[in-house]
Amino acid sequence: MTPTGHLDTEACYRAVQSRDRRFDGVFYTAVRTTGIYCRPSCPARTPAERNVTFHATAASAHAAGYRACRRCLPDATPGSPEWDVAADVAGRAMRLIADGLVDREGVEGLARRVGYTPRHLGRLLTQELGATPLSLARARRAQSARVLIETTDLPLTDVAFAAGFASVRQFNETLREIYAASPSELRGTRAAGSSGGAIAMRLPVRTPFAGRRLLDFLAFHLVPGVEVAAPGWYARTLDLPHGPGTVRLELADIPAGPGTASVRAEFWLHDLRDTAAAGERVRRLLDADCDPRAVDEHLGADPVLGDLVRATPGLRVPGQVDGDETAVRTVIGQQVSVTGARTVAGRLVAAHGRPVDSPVAGLTHLFPDAATLAGVDPETLPMPRARGRALVGLASALADGSVVLDRGPDRDDVRRSLMDLPGIGAWTADYVAMRALGHPDAFLPTDLAVRRVLADLGGSVDTERWRPWRSYALMHLWNPLMPDTPAPKET
Structure with missing residues (x-):
C-alpha cells in the first residue's frame, strides 16, 4: 500500500485488525458509525469492514467530516516514510x-x-x-x-x-x-507542562530508535557556537522565518516496542509563530518519519551489512534544520578531516554568524546565511582558494534561488543544479541530497572510509541490492568509525 494515491482497502483493513503500529501515520481509518477517525493501532474495538474508509492524510478525514479519536490521537504520529x-x-x-x-x-x-x-x-x-x-x-x-x-x-x-x-x-x-x-x-487533559520559558514537545518516532548513535554523529560534527552536545543531549541555534530560536533534545536509545515513541525537545523561540516550523525542522534532523523495521529487515538480510544492522537497530540518517547550512558545511568539509572542518566552520561562524542570546551555554551564534556568505571575499576565508571560491559560488546560488534546498524542488533537479556549480562534485551533491533533501537512497561510492570498511567486510561498492535504503547502508558503514559523545569540558 502507499500513503499517496490509491490505498489498498484490504491491506489497510488487515493492518487495522492486527493493530499494526507500523502503519500509524501511513494511513487513517474513518468509522462511519461513530464519525471519528483513528490510527491503525487504535486499541478500540475493531469496526466492521463495511463501516470504514481509509484516508492518506488526517486532512482528508477532516474534509470527509470526521473528527479525531481522543483515545489514540491519530495526528500525533510520525509522517509517512x-x-x-x-x-x-x-x-x-x-x-x-x-x-x-x-x-x-x-x-x-x-x-x-x-x-x-x-x-x-x-x-x-x-x-x-x-x-x-x-x-x-x-x-x-x-x-x-x-x-x-x-x-x-x-x-x-x-x-x-x-x-x-x-x-x-x-x-x-x-x-x-x-x-x-x-x-x-x-x-484540562494535558500530561506535562513547560518551564523556564521553554516550549516542551514530544516528537514522535517509530521504534527502534538508535538515539545514542544519532547523538554521537551530531556531536562529532558539531560547529562551535552553533551546536553543543554532551552525553544524553544535543542543542543548537535555529534560524527561523520570524527570528532566532534554540532547541535542546534528549537523545537515548529506544528499543523495538509496540510502535511509536517520542523524543523530548525543548524550544526557546523569539517569535511563537515559528513553533510549527521549529518542530518540523527538528523532526527532519531526527529522521522522524523513518520506518526502521522496513529498513532493518531489508539491509539486515544482506551478507555484508547484516551484522552491522543487527548491532545497531533503528539507526537514522541525520537530517538538517537548514538545507543551506548543510550544503555550506559540506563544501567546508571537502577533502579535510572532520576535526579540521569543525575548526574552519567555527571560524566562519565567529566572523560572519549573527550573535544571539540563548539559554543554553555555548550557543552564541546563528550559522551565517547564504546572502551574507555570498558577499564574502573568497580570499579571506580560512581555506584553500579554490574551495573558498566554491563556497562563495554555492552561497550565491542559494541566495539568488538558483539552488533551493527546502525539500520542495525535485531531487534530481537539485543535484544537477549543484553539479553545475564550480567546485561541486558528485560526493558533495550526494551528501547534500542525503542530509539536506532527506534522500533515503543516496550513496557515496568514492568515500574513502566507505571503501575501507567495505574492504574489511569483504564487500564491494556494487550497492544496487541495498536500494531504496542506500543512505541507511552508508550510515551503517560509517557507524563503527564514529566516536562516542565526549563528556562536557569542565569550566
Missing part, C-alpha cells in the same frame, strides 16, 4: 506545508516552490492525498495547537497565533470540529 522514498510532488508539498509555508506565503507560494500552478497543485493533492493545500495546512495548525495546549502553559490566545491561526474564533471553531473539544477542555 513513503513520502521520502517517492519524493513525488505530493510528498514534497507535504514537507513544505508542515514547515508552515502556506501560512507564510499562501497556496501561491507553495505552488511556486513545487513548480505547478495553484489550480493544478490543488487538483493533484486532492487526488493523491484527499485534501486541498488549505485543508492540509489547517490540519497542521490544529495538530500544532493541540501540542502547545497539552504541553505548555502558554495562554490560549498565544497558542492560537503560535499555531498559525488568523483569529481566536477560527482557532476555537477548528479545534471543536476536529477534536470535539474546546481548547480549555484539551488543556
Whole structure:
C-alpha cells in the first residue's frame, strides 16, 4: 500500500485488525458509525469492514467530516516514510506545508516552490492525498495547537497565533470540529507542562530508535557556537522565518516496542509563530518519519551489512534544520578531516554568524546565511582558494534561488543544479541530497572510509541490492568509525 494515491482497502483493513503500529501515520481509518477517525493501532474495538474508509492524510478525514479519536490521537504520529522514498510532488508539498509555508506565503507560494500552478497543485493533492493545500495546512495548525495546549502553559490566545491561526474564533471553531473539544477542555487533559520559558514537545518516532548513535554523529560534527552536545543531549541555534530560536533534545536509545515513541525537545523561540516550523525542522534532523523495521529487515538480510544492522537497530540518517547550512558545511568539509572542518566552520561562524542570546551555554551564534556568505571575499576565508571560491559560488546560488534546498524542488533537479556549480562534485551533491533533501537512497561510492570498511567486510561498492535504503547502508558503514559523545569540558 502507499500513503499517496490509491490505498489498498484490504491491506489497510488487515493492518487495522492486527493493530499494526507500523502503519500509524501511513494511513487513517474513518468509522462511519461513530464519525471519528483513528490510527491503525487504535486499541478500540475493531469496526466492521463495511463501516470504514481509509484516508492518506488526517486532512482528508477532516474534509470527509470526521473528527479525531481522543483515545489514540491519530495526528500525533510520525509522517509517512513513503513520502521520502517517492519524493513525488505530493510528498514534497507535504514537507513544505508542515514547515508552515502556506501560512507564510499562501497556496501561491507553495505552488511556486513545487513548480505547478495553484489550480493544478490543488487538483493533484486532492487526488493523491484527499485534501486541498488549505485543508492540509489547517490540519497542521490544529495538530500544532493541540501540542502547545497539552504541553505548555502558554495562554490560549498565544497558542492560537503560535499555531498559525488568523483569529481566536477560527482557532476555537477548528479545534471543536476536529477534536470535539474546546481548547480549555484539551488543556484540562494535558500530561506535562513547560518551564523556564521553554516550549516542551514530544516528537514522535517509530521504534527502534538508535538515539545514542544519532547523538554521537551530531556531536562529532558539531560547529562551535552553533551546536553543543554532551552525553544524553544535543542543542543548537535555529534560524527561523520570524527570528532566532534554540532547541535542546534528549537523545537515548529506544528499543523495538509496540510502535511509536517520542523524543523530548525543548524550544526557546523569539517569535511563537515559528513553533510549527521549529518542530518540523527538528523532526527532519531526527529522521522522524523513518520506518526502521522496513529498513532493518531489508539491509539486515544482506551478507555484508547484516551484522552491522543487527548491532545497531533503528539507526537514522541525520537530517538538517537548514538545507543551506548543510550544503555550506559540506563544501567546508571537502577533502579535510572532520576535526579540521569543525575548526574552519567555527571560524566562519565567529566572523560572519549573527550573535544571539540563548539559554543554553555555548550557543552564541546563528550559522551565517547564504546572502551574507555570498558577499564574502573568497580570499579571506580560512581555506584553500579554490574551495573558498566554491563556497562563495554555492552561497550565491542559494541566495539568488538558483539552488533551493527546502525539500520542495525535485531531487534530481537539485543535484544537477549543484553539479553545475564550480567546485561541486558528485560526493558533495550526494551528501547534500542525503542530509539536506532527506534522500533515503543516496550513496557515496568514492568515500574513502566507505571503501575501507567495505574492504574489511569483504564487500564491494556494487550497492544496487541495498536500494531504496542506500543512505541507511552508508550510515551503517560509517557507524563503527564514529566516536562516542565526549563528556562536557569542565569550566
